[in-house]
Amino acid sequence: MVISFNSIKGGVGKSTLATTMAGWLASQGKDVLLVDGDDQETSSDFTAWREQTLGNTGYTLVNMTGANLRKQVEAMKPKYDHIIIDTGGRDTTSQRAALSVADVSMIPFVPRSFDLWTITKVTDLIDEIQSIRAEPLIAYTFLSRADIRSADNRDVAEALSQISQLTYLPYPISNRKAISNAAGLGLTPFEGESIDTKATKEIEDLFNRVLNGNHVTATA
Ligand SMILES: Nc1ncnc2c1ncn2[C@@H]1O[C@H](COP(=O)(O)OP(=O)(O)OP(=O)(O)O)[C@@H](O)[C@H]1O
Ligand SMILES: [Mg+2]
DSSP: OOEEEESSSSSSHHHHHHHHHHHHHHOOOOOOEEEETTTTHHHHHHHHHHHHSSOOOOSSEOOTTTTEEEEEEEHHHHGGGGGEEEEHHHHOOOOOOOHHHSSSSEEEEEGGOOOHHHHHHHHHHHHHHHHOOOOOOOEEEOOOOSSSSSSHHHHHHHHHHHHHHHHEEEEOOBBOOHHHHHHHHTTOOSSSSSOOOHHHHHHHHHHHHHHOOOOOOOOO
């Protein structure tokens, strides 16, 4: 499966979740390619730290940006069980290339900074991408970096679930120190000496939902 992490807004947790998913799938014995499609290279930095910490990253990392990303991912698809694409938080050629080649797009929203402008931009972009794709893209939204208890979560979840082009997944990822601490070492929250099982459960629930389907694919 080709899974791309996308957003129009920066800092929503794409790189954190893309690298976590790559490491998590690799730990299950899957052949994984992690595509760093962002010229900020957060996934590449993570992978370099990971190599230092663990010696072996468990997955293959490549950097690809621009229109080339689509062609390359298409060519590499048969060689891997899963390809995970991390993109930058802007509407760029790389972001569009990732959306055009992915089976699934994961679009995180941070409830505290949710705004209608972003959601309109996202739906416009997804509509445009769907119109040029042969097979429809499955576009998922979910809460990321959510406060553990906040009225914002419910309001934003409600707003996201109303959008017909996007399928809202009720599996929020909370803002947890364990998640950012692990990333700083090149580890996923599933690795390291002390594991925050609340964090790992949230992440696993979201990832399993995405991998196992049950798709109620929204049609535009
Ligand atoms: N669930 C979380 N809990 C705590 N910290 C998090 C969580 N998710 C991400 N972060 C932290 O938030 C910051 C932004 O995350 P990240 O780099 O993954 O976002 P991004 O969407 O990839 O950003 P960009 O658009 O700039 O590429 C990082 O410092 C990361 O460690
Ligand atoms: Mg990033």
